[in-house]
Amino acid sequence: MLRSSEAVASAPAEVRSVPLFDLKRQQTRLRSDIDRRIATVLDHGQFILGPEVEALERDLAAFAGARHCIAVSSGRDALIMALMALGAGPGDAVFVPAFTFSATAGVVASVGASPVFVDVEEDTFNMNPAALDTVVSQVVADGVLRPLAVMPVDLYGRPANYPAIAEIAARHSIQVVADAAQSFGGNLGDTSVGALAPISCTSFYPTKPLGAFGDGGAVFTEDDKLAEAVSQIRTHGRQGDGDEALRLGMTGRLDTIQAAVLQAKLSVFAGELQRRQEVAARYNAALAGKVATPLDEEGIGSAWALYTIRVPDRDALRATLQADGVSTALFYRIPLNRHPAFAKYLTGREELPVSERLSAEVLSLPMGPDITDDEVDYVIDRLLAAIS
Ligand SMILES: Cc1ncc(COP(=O)(O)O)c(C=O)c1O
Incomplete structure (x- = not known):
């Protein structure tokens, strides 16, 4: 993960630092x-x-x-x-x-x-x-x-x-x-x-x-x-x-x-879930049609632990966002069938094309109950600039 000092040192003046999660604000x-x-x-x-x-x-x-x-x-x-x-x-x-x-x-x-x-x-x-x-x-x-x-x-x-x-x-x-x-x-x-x-x-x-x-x-x-x-x-x-x-x-x-x-x-969890939903909706509204955005369907309530998009050139986008101070994460880069610990359980007949594809394309963006609209908009702005 990029440290904010590196982001500031290597990037243009308007660069901000948006962490993937900010637990400190909730603690405060x-x-x-x-x-x-x-x-x-x-x-x-x-x-x-x-x-x-x-x-x-x-x-x-x-x-x-x-x-x-x-x-x-x-x-x-x-x-x-x-x-x-x-x-x-x-x-x-x-x-x-x-x-x-x-x-x-x-x-x-x-x-x-x-x-x-x-x-x-x-x-x-x-x-x-x-x-x-x-x-x-x-x-x-x-x-x-x-x-x-x-x-x-x-x-x-x-x-x-x-x-x-x-x-x-x-x-x-x-x-x-x-x-x-x-x-x-x-x-x-x-x-x-x-x-x-x-x-x-x-x-x-x-x-x-x-x-x-x-x-x-x-x-x-x-x-x-x-x-x-x-x-x-x-x-x-x-x-x-x-x-x-x-x-x-x-x-x-x-x-x-x-x-x-x-x-x-x-005691504050219901309100935090509501805020996570708002953040996801804000991302979806701005990013839909530009990248593959997560489904947000009536009657299916996500806890929005992570907000994860899919992009073909994931690693390049990640590097650009990092230079712009936006921390992202790869959950998950390796499907379970490729982990050495599980090799002995494979039969050789596994058919897991979607898991393979998602591992190469997913990118999780900053999310949490304390991220501000302004920060979400900055992430959106940098992401759209990077893929345009
Ligand atoms: C899908 C899934 N299963 C299991 C676990 C294990 O939970 P813990 O880290 O609390 O042991 C995690 C946590 O990261 C998880 O994301």
């Missing part, structure tokens, strides 16, 4: 509330599963309209615990999109199961349900792996096509585990992320729409048994304060201090 807005909440935790001293954790879980479940919420140590751990609760292990196939963050496949491998890659859709960036159907059928026909679950990802904050995926999953008798790491705050119609799948996992990594001041995540589920399993796994497989390991577990809890920070951030 919320600082006194966060300080007060952290002081309360320091005073009571219950750093593990203190009262703020339970209160946050209640508030997150209510926000999402989900039956259960279990606050955990990270998005990755949330996914691992969900897979452990489903009993995933060696011989199980878990279907994941090929165009996503590496953790989506990494968690599958971490529990000993096999990630199987599915292509995504050109316009939504999310798992292609028809491709899922084909790939599950192939795995069934091969008879080597047992299809266990599909893990759709809500890329950049836009929920995947859960209705279509649920229908395919039911037909093949597999579970749906939502990798909603990027999409907390999103919705499909009246249903919010967290309640779109029987089990959903999100991340509170600092740059996520709802971000902590460190690592954190949550598991949402409608299923009482899965909720009990995840809460046991979160504390070494124990039930409550019990000393007996009822199942294999991990140290998977969200720290009380992070829960306190997240309570402060959740």
